[in-house]
Amino acid sequence: MYRYDEFDFQFVRERAEQFRGQVARRLAGELTEEEFKPLRLMNGLYLQLHSYMLRIAIPYGTLSARQLRKLGDIARRYDRGYGHFTTRQNLQLHWSQLPDVPDILLELADVEMNCIQTSGNNVRNISADPFAGAAAGELEDPRVLCEILRQWSTLHPEFSFLPRKFKICVIGTEEDRAALLIHDIAIKIIRNEKGETGYRVYVGGGLGRTPYLAEEIGAFIDKHDILSFLEATMRVYNEAGRRDNIHKARVKILVHQIGIPEMRRRVEEEFSEIRKQGTLEVPVHEMVRIAAYFAPPAFEKLADECPSYEQHLRENHDFAQWAKTNVHPHKMPGYAIVTISLKPIGKTPGDCSSEQMEGLADAMDALGQQEVRVTHEQNLVLPHMRKADLYALWQKLVPLELATPNCGLVTDIIACPGLDYCDLANARSIPIAQAIAKRFSDLDRQHDLGELKIKISGCINACGHHHVGHIGILGVDRKGVENYQILLGGSGAEDATLGEILGPGFDQQGIVDAVENVIGTYTTLRQNGERFLDTYRRVGPHPFKERLYAR
Amino acid sequence: MPQVLTANRLKAGEVAYWNRSAGWVDTLAEAEIMAPADAEAALTAAAEWVRKGEVVAPYLFDVRTDNGVIVPVKVREAIRAAGPSVRTDVGKQARNVSL
Amino acid sequence: MLVKNGKIVEDAFTAVADGDPLPDGAVLVSLKRFQAESPALLARGAPLGVRLESADTPEILGEDLRSLALVVLHVNHFRDGRAFSWARLLRTRLGYRGEVRISGHVLLDQIAFYARVGADAFELPLNQPAEAVRAAFTEISNVYQPSVDGRPTIRDLRAARFPKTTLAPS
Numbered sequence: 001m002y003r004y005d006e007f008d009f010q011f012v013r014e015r016a017e018q019f020r021g022q023v024a025r026r027l028a029g030e031l032t033e034e035e036f037k038p039l040r041l042m043n044g045l046y047l048q049l050h051s052y053m054l055r056i057a058i059p060y061g062t063l064s065a066r067q068l069r070k071l072g073d074i075a076r077r078y079d080r081g082y083g084h085f086t087t088r089q090n091l092q093l094h095w096s097q098l099p100d101v102p103d104i105l106l107e108l109a110d111v112e113m114n115c116i117q118t119s120g121n122n123v124r125n126i127s128a129d130p131f132a133g134a135a136a137g138e139l140e141d142p143r144v145l146c147e148i149l150r151q152w153s154t155l156h157p158e159f160s161f162l163p164r165k166f167k168i169c170v171i172g173t174e175e176d177r178a179a180l181l182i183h184d185i186a187i188k189i190i191r192n193e194k195g196e197t198g199y200r201v202y203v204g205g206g207l208g209r210t211p212y213l214a215e216e217i218g219a220f221i222d223k224h225d226i227l228s229f230l231e232a233t234m235r236v237y238n239e240a241g242r243r244d245n246i247h248k249a250r251v252k253i254l255v256h257q258i259g260i261p262e263m264r265r266r267v268e269e270e271f272s273e274i275r276k277q278g279t280l281e282v283p284v285h286e287m288v289r290i291a292a293y294f295a296p297p298a299f300e301k302l303a304d305e306c307p308s309y310e311q312h313l314r315e316n317h318d319f320a321q322w323a324k325t326n327v328h329p330h331k332m333p334g335y336a337i338v339t340i341s342l343k344p345i346g347k348t349p350g351d352c353s354s355e356q357m358e359g360l361a362d363a364m365d366a367l368g369q370q371e372v373r374v375t376h377e378q379n380l381v382l383p384h385m386r387k388a389d390l391y392a393l394w395q396k397l398v399p400l401e402l403a404t405p406n407c408g409l410v411t412d413i414i415a416c417p418g419l420d421y422c423d424l425a426n427a428r429s430i431p432i433a434q435a436i437a438k439r440f441s442d443l444d445r446q447h448d449l450g451e452l453k454i455k456i457s458g459c460i461n462a463c464g465h466h467h468v469g470h471i472g473i474l475g476v477d478r479k480g481v482e483n484y485q486i487l488l489g490g491s492g493a494e495d496a497t498l499g500e501i502l503g504p505g506f507d508q509q510g511i512v513d514a515v516e517n518v519i520g521t522y523t524t525l526r527q528n529g530e531r532f533l534d535t536y537r538r539v540g541p542h543p544f545k546e547r548l549y550a551r
Numbered sequence: 552m553p554q555v556l557t558a559n560r561l562k563a564g565e566v567a568y569w570n571r572s573a574g575w576v577d578t579l580a581e582a583e584i585m586a587p588a589d590a591e592a593a594l595t596a597a598a599e600w601v602r603k604g605e606v607v608a609p610y611l612f613d614v615r616t617d618n619g620v621i622v623p624v625k626v627r628e629a630i631r632a633a634g635p636s637v638r639t640d641v642g643k644q645a646r647n648v649s650l
Numbered sequence: 651m652l653v654k655n656g657k658i659v660e661d662a663f664t665a666v667a668d669g670d671p672l673p674d675g676a677v678l679v680s681l682k683r684f685q686a687e688s689p690a691l692l693a694r695g696a697p698l699g700v701r702l703e704s705a706d707t708p709e710i711l712g713e714d715l716r717s718l719a720l721v722v723l724h725v726n727h728f729r730d731g732r733a734f735s736w737a738r739l740l741r742t743r744l745g746y747r748g749e750v751r752i753s754g755h756v757l758l759d760q761i762a763f764y765a766r767v768g769a770d771a772f773e774l775p776l777n778q779p780a781e782a783v784r785a786a787f788t789e790i791s792n793v794y795q796p797s798v799d800g801r802p803t804i805r806d807l808r809a810a811r812f813p814k815t816t817l818a819p820s
Contacts, residue, residue, distance in 0.1 A: 005808065007792055007804040007807055007808060008804075010791060010792065011790065011791075011792060011794075011804070014789060014790045014791060015790060017789070018789045018790060021785070021789070022759065026561075026604070027561070027562070027604060028604075029602070029603070029604050033601065033607050033608070035728070035757060038728075038729060039757075039759055047559055047564060047607065047608065048564075049566075049627070049630060049631050050564075050565070050566060050631065050634060050635070050642055051559075051563070051564035051565060052564035080641045095641070096564065097562060097563050097564060098561065098562050098563070098564060099562055121729070121731070151794045151795070151804070151805075152794060152795045153795075154794050154795075155763075155790065155793070155794070156794075156795055157734065157762075157763040157764075157766035157767050157793075157795075157797050158731075158734045158735055158738055158763075158766075158767050158797070159731075159734070160731065160734075160763055161728070161729055161730070161731025161734065161760070161763075162731055163731075227795075235735055235738075238731060238732060238734065238735045239707065239732060239735050239736075243729075243730055243732075273742070273743055277742065279796040280795075280796060286805060348637055348638070419626060419627055419630060420630060420635035420636055420637050420638070421635055425627075427626075428626070428630075428636065428637075430635075430637045431636060431637055434637065477625075480624060480625050480626075481626075482626060
């Protein structure tokens with residue numbers, strides 16, 4: 001993975017000290033809250049319901065064991081002993097105190113981490129496929145570009161006060177495990193007819209109150225041109241994006257106001273100007289230099305069949321159940337990708353205690369694992385496990401409560417922090433996730449239902465990605481009471497679609513029954529192993545609506 | 552409807568409530584219940600506490616009293632007063648005080 | 651308080667309201683007045699500055715830009731970041747060599763960014779200590795991305811430090 005050199009270290013430490021100065025000016029009354037707010041947000045610090053919340057960047061979702069251990073340590077010493085992994089592959093600490101934050105930033109810098117641009121109207125943490133470097137069929141590891149983009153966008157002088165936040169995502173496979181098209185800019189590594197790899201660029205995705213999937217703006221951008229192309233796109237947005245209404249300020253609104261052809265024309269014009277200057281070209285040797293950091297580990301030459309693994313599968317039912325959903329094919333024979341569920345039944349989706357972080361870091365060290373990934377589905381991934389080590393890993397995960405066998409199933413629910421923590425929320429998300437998980441806790445029933453993605457947001461801002469859930473749930477405030485709307489048919493995968501609201505909302509009890517009702521409709525209508533989403537796409541909303549709202 | 556003035560403490564970020572005799576207090580139980588006109592005046596006066604860097608983001612919310620206990624009308628304020636409903640081991644609710 | 655090229659200086663320009671008589675010497679006028687009176691203003695033979703608002707692209711000045719000694723980019727609210735792109739546009743495609751001054755609601759914490767995109771002067775709210783102004787330009791030593799200031803980037807510094815190295819250390 002990428003390692004800081006002296007320049008990166010100096011940069012993040014100076015940034016932490018700069019924030020120390022800003023905090024001091026705030027506490028001395030030299031900065032008003034209005035002036036301080038964007039400065040703290042650019043360092044990931046929010047004021048939430050109960051306290052300050054610090055959002056720590058996990059660039060492209062990759063962490064080392066050392067970093068994970070440090071996060072556990074920081075959560076224990078400065079916070080309440082746990083953190084929350086988010087749909088943007090970040091970690092949030094919910095109980096920060098303002099005077100501590102500069103110290104936390106310096107401690108993070110020691111392990112090559114920071115909170116730069118995890119909030120604010122700038123380029124946010126760049127997300128990527130959590131299976132990067134491990135997935136079969138990947139053209140290139142997307143994190144190479146992510147790291148180049150991270151450096152380019154860090155304290156970008158022109159784009160630090162954009163109309164609104166700006167999210168970028170990169171993937172290198174046909175399969176989409178990163179919810180690519182809901183980003184402001186989405187980049188897919190592709191190969192052209194000449195066999196060269198380059199980038200297909202999409203613009204204007206985003207959820208919130210006006211959800212859109214990103215549309216193609218660059219069919220094939222040469223690798224050395226990517227910064228020029230992105231800078232062109234962002235300049236068009238910075239100049240023309242709306243600033244009079246925060247709800248209409250994302251680039252998706254600009255794109256849909258002027259249309260993709262006009263957006264493309266403006267970007268192309270700017271792109272050709274920038275290319276003339278040539279200063280943003282990414283030289284091949286820089287790509288090669290960064291790529292070397294992401295070189296895969298030295299894989300052993302293994303047979304794909306692993307007798308000891310097969311034997312454990314036969315002998316241990318619980319292990320076999322876990323492997324069924326949480327172990328995925330790896331590009332190398334004899335290896336596997338493992339998802340570690342942060343969705344124990346009845347607990348908070350995405351939460352991870354200091355003990356769990358440290359315990360997992362120890363397990364990684366013991367099993368020679370360099371990296372763990374954070375997924376937008378709020379789980380963790382060990383990308384390069386030998387099959388022969390899977391049983392040993394599982395045995396270590398069980399006592400840590402990190403072995404819930406539910407990845408991709410109905411209880412693997414995305415939920416934003418909601419009204420339990422968030423200042424923007426209108427309704428709670430976590431208790432709904434917990435109640436649904438409990439209702440469907442029977443593992444055989446979960447397997448019978450197959451892949452089913454439930455995503456819950458506590459407000460229209462859609463941090464819980466409800467628009468792209470097979471079943472989406474949106475919490476709203478109805479005359480002071482929490483109320484939940486249900487959406488069906490969304491997908492954040494390679495077959496991305498936006499779900500549609502089915503009808504009137506439900507109260508806290510009612511929404512769990514409504515989900516069960518909708519799933520019941522699916523089980524009566526499904527044909528030959530169809531997923532919930534496939535059945536919905538085949539039959540449309542009406543059968544679901546009729547049964548759910550029948551009197 | 553009676554109201555309570557709330558804000559977050561600038562340094563700790565913690566939820567605080569206004570009581571004219573005790574100043575900014577930590578629990579809703581200690582808060583002063585005000586008639587709307589008094590509440591508006593208290594909110595205006597809170598600007599001075601903001602200027603002095605004691606608290607940020609002051610606002611009013613509606614409450615009713617139930618057998619002498621202050622009960623917020625909205626869930627949001629009930630959660631702010633206690634802590635996350637899904638983690639009763641953290642927040643004000645985890646302290647051995649009456650909320 | 652005017653900061654130019656990192657130093658606190660006196661303002662050589664007199665800002666003149668629309669409709670007020672012009673004093674001798676260098677003057678600064680609004681875009682509206684400039685558009686109404688440009689032949690007379692340009693014929694005065696004294697340095698001339700024009701003030702643009704956040705929504706005004708400097709392209710609106712057309713060929714007259716070359717005759718201006720000063721372009722003021724007035725920021726109505728510090729969160730409005732269009733002036734960053736306008737400054738950049740002035741220094742790149744429009745090739746403007748005169749003074750680019752940022753005025754209005756600008757934070758000390760933004761002036762290093764503005765300097766990177768080509769602004770060379772800042773009209774700051776009063777009572778900023780000189781030390782704080784200096785720190786604003788120097789508290790982050792290096793930059794990651796090229797911009798119109800031509801500063802060497804961290805990538806350039808790496809290349810200079812490790813001239814033969816193209817591969818990352820293992």
